Amino acid sequence: MYILMILISLLNFSQSGKLEVKDGWVRPAGKGMNTAFYFKIENNADKADTLLSVKSGVAKMVQMHETFKKDGMMGMREIKAIPVNSKSTLEFKPGGYHVMVMNLKADLKMGASAEFVLHFKNAGDVTVKAPVKIPGD
Amino acid sequence: MKKIKIAVSSTFILLTLFLIGCSSKPDVIHDLSRKDYTLIDADSSIVHFPGDFKGKTVVLGFIYTHCPDICPMTTHNINLVKKEMEKQGADDITYVDISFDPDRDSPEVLKKYADVRGINTKEFRFLTGNKKIIKSLLKDCNIYAIPGDTTVTDGDTSYFFIHTDRISVMDPEGKIRAEYKGSTANRTELIKDINRIR
Numbered sequence: 436m437y438i439l440m441i442l443i444s445l446l447n448f449s450q451s452g453k454l455e456v457k458d459g460w461v462r463p464a465g466k467g468m469n470t471a472f473y474f475k476i477e478n479n480a481d482k483a484d485t486l487l488s489v490k491s492g493v494a495k496m497v498q499m500h501e502t503f504k505k506d507g508m509m510g511m512r513e514i515k516a517i518p519v520n521s522k523s524t525l526e527f528k529p530g531g532y533h534v535m536v537m538n539l540k541a542d543l544k545m546g547a548s549a550e551f552v553l554h555f556k557n558a559g560d561v562t563v564k565a566p567v568k569i570p571g572d
Numbered sequence: 573m574k575k576i577k578i579a580v581s582s583t584f585i586l587l588t589l590f591l592i593g594c595s596s597k598p599d600v601i602h603d604l605s606r607k608d609y610t611l612i613d614a615d616s617s618i619v620h621f622p623g624d625f626k627g628k629t630v631v632l633g634f635i636y637t638h639c640p641d642i643c644p645m646t647t648h649n650i651n652l653v654k655k656e657m658e659k660q661g662a663d664d665i666t667y668v669d670i671s672f673d674p675d676r677d678s679p680e681v682l683k684k685y686a687d688v689r690g691i692n693t694k695e696f697r698f699l700t701g702n703k704k705i706i707k708s709l710l711k712d713c714n715i716y717a718i719p720g721d722t723t724v725t726d727g728d729t730s731y732f733f734i735h736t737d738r739i740s741v742m743d744p745e746g747k748i749r750a751e752y753k754g755s756t757a758n759r760t761e762l763i764k765d766i767n768r769i770r
Contacts, residue, residue: 512721
């Protein structure tokens with residue numbers, strides 16, 4: 436029983452240190468066009484982390500962006516680094532933070548998937564395979 | 573007896589006002605009924621807007637296809653409204669997206685934008701056109717689209733717009749009577765307005 440308790444506490448300890456990227460998805464778009472990649476970062480680690488860059492072979496350029504409102508209009512701007520607090524979840528979602536996937540090398544059709552590598556200051560590289568979809572469709 | 577008569581009359585008046593309020597069309601915001609913008613659709617057919625849609629209520633979005641975040645949400649919202657209205661058996665409505673980026677949004681590009689989303693461009697029309705005509709149409713609809721950040725990728729220049737986020741509802745005479753924030757439109761309210769306007 437004592438050994439079992441130690442094992443459970445060790446398991447909990449190892450889980451508490453993890454940063455995970457979940458629920459990734461990409462909008463469909465045609466070759467040469469732009470699209471966006473969305474996901475959730477769950478940082479269960481004890482210290483904060485920073486998302487420094489995102490890379491993918493599906494497009495000629497990938498940048499982190501945020502959508503903003505100005506004078507009643509909507510725009511986007513590049514963000515160079517995005518902090519992720521410890522024990523928190525940060526969501527990249529429509530109308531907010533998103534990864535801008537520019538100049539696609541091939542069509543991204545519904546049902547396909549695209550691979551992205553997220554580079555964090557502490558957690559290093561996290562690879563995500565994201566399905567191409569339109570939520571609610 | 574007199575008190576009962578007053579109460580009945582008041583109830584009748586209030587009920588009448590309530591019913592008028594529910595059924596009357598919202599006020600005109602932009603009157604395009606005497607305008608004629610010559611545009612081209614995703615299938616390369618000439619469209620006289622709004623004349624060619626006379627007699628139909630038009631659910632109208634303003635987009636550019638290089639937009640990765642906001643405009644696809646506007647298109648998606650219109651597509652969901654279309655599906656819901658079709659379920660209700662409404663066949664007197666036309667669904668339209670107009671591009672405010674005619675330099676890049678050729679009919680072929682619009683067709684591709686629709687195709688990857690599984691949208692039939694005969695049922696959901698995508699329009700572009702001459703830059704000057706588009707500019708005039710945008711002005712008449714109070715839509716702003718200002719080119720913003722420019723990014724160069726392998727020699728290709730890409731630019732983005734700071735733009736109005738809008739879905740409008742135009743009555744069968746060509747008068748816009750309702751406007752919503754396109755990307756986050758409340759579809760229940762939008763459908764309610766469409767049913768008041770059509």
